[in-house]
Amino acid sequence: MSNEDQGRARAGLLFAVGAYGLWGFLPVYFLLLQPAGAVEIVSWRILWSLVFCAILLAATRSFRRFAALLRDRRVVATMALAGATIVVNWTTFIFATLSGHLVEAALGYFINPVVTVLLGVVVLRERLRVRQWVAVGISVAAIVVIAVGYGQMPWISLILAFSFGTYGLIKKRVGGRVDAVGGLTLETLAMAPFAAIALVVVGAQGGGLAFGSSGLPQAAAIVGTGVITAVPLLFFAAAASRLPLSTLGLTQYLAPILQLVVGTALLHEPMTTSRWLGFALIWVALAVLSADALLENRAQRGLAQSAASSRIANETAR
Incomplete structure (x- = not known):
């Protein structure tokens, strides 16, 4: 690896840690917004994120590119x-933070990678490898253990995991056509009328x-919710352009750990015994999933190198 590549990788890792670190400490920030409730906070977050994105579009002279997206x-x-x-x-995450269910919210983001794999099967008709099925099975067992110990399903965890997994799936459909700032601007612009209505209702x-x-x-x-929403997304976009997907995937666990x-x-x-046991099972599932991703990435690199070697050998023979 050249010095330039090493520099890009180090910068990418710093951006990834910055993004997931900020997401990990977001609950502390939301607690400072009390006595505002979850609906009011989310509504202001949408509107101020839109304002901040407009400032970023102006500062980077990206309005023409954004107009093309529109x-x-x-x-x-x-x-x-x-x-x-x-x-x-x-809304679910902020409600969990303000109502004393942050541990349950953290569980949701630990579950999210497994949910993403499962959505790939259900929606994209992807075929799972054996290790991925094992991870899914262990995760289901973890949810059952927590539900039995808690006395009810961990709905906050499941809503967070499936909503964020679905969000990632939807974003995947637009691929590289939409940049981080343009995407957030479009999302907040679409939700701004509903946010304004919600604020009127809360105010009344x-x-x-x-x-x-x-x-x-x-x-x-x-x-400041506009800034703390957009900045981690920009950091994440910068990290994604510099790091391999396997490395980026491993750093995502920093946020729920924090x-x-x-x-x-x-x-x-x-943290009851059932919760610790459930979290332990989820961490085992994530370890299996991460190992599978690393092994698959190594196998794909090996196949690519073999194909390149064969091509060179054929060209030399001619």
Whole structure:
């Protein structure tokens, strides 16, 4: 590997750690937004993210490229669907944070890679390898263990895992045609009318809106949701362009690990025996899934090298 490639890989790793690190500490930020509730926070997050994205488009002179995306009805419809899916994810996550269920939310993001594999089977008709089926089976066992110990299904975990997995699946349909800022702009633009309506409804209720009535620091923090939404996405996009998919996949576990630490150490949420056992099973499933990805990546590289060697040998023989 050349010095330039090593530099790109190091920068990519730093961007990945920055993205997942910020996502891991997001619960702490959302706690600062109280007494605003989940619906109000998500609504302001949508609107201020749209404002921040508009500033980024202006700063990078990307309005012409964004206008081209707006003219593509299929892209607009796809990103609107992605926006609706990620709003479900955001609302559930913030509700979990504010209501003392952050550990359950962390479990959802640990489950997410397995759900993504499962969605590939159901939606894309992909065929799983044996190790992937083993990981799926272990994950199902983990959910059963947690549900039995908890007395009910971990709905927050499942909603987060399936909503984010579906979001990734939808984004995959647009491939490389939509950049990180353009995609978030389209998503928030599609959801902005619903966010505005939600704020009107919340404001008309007894307590009214917390924004503007809970002091300047809280109002500034709500405005900052636009920044804390867009910056990790930009970091992730920068990491994805510099790192192999296998390396990027391994770094994604940093976010739920940090969320688990915040939930247990800072918010003092309980970790029962069944929860520890369920998490342990999920980590085993993720280890199996990660090992499968690394082995498959190595096998594909070997096949590519063999094909290249054969091609060179044939050309030499001629």
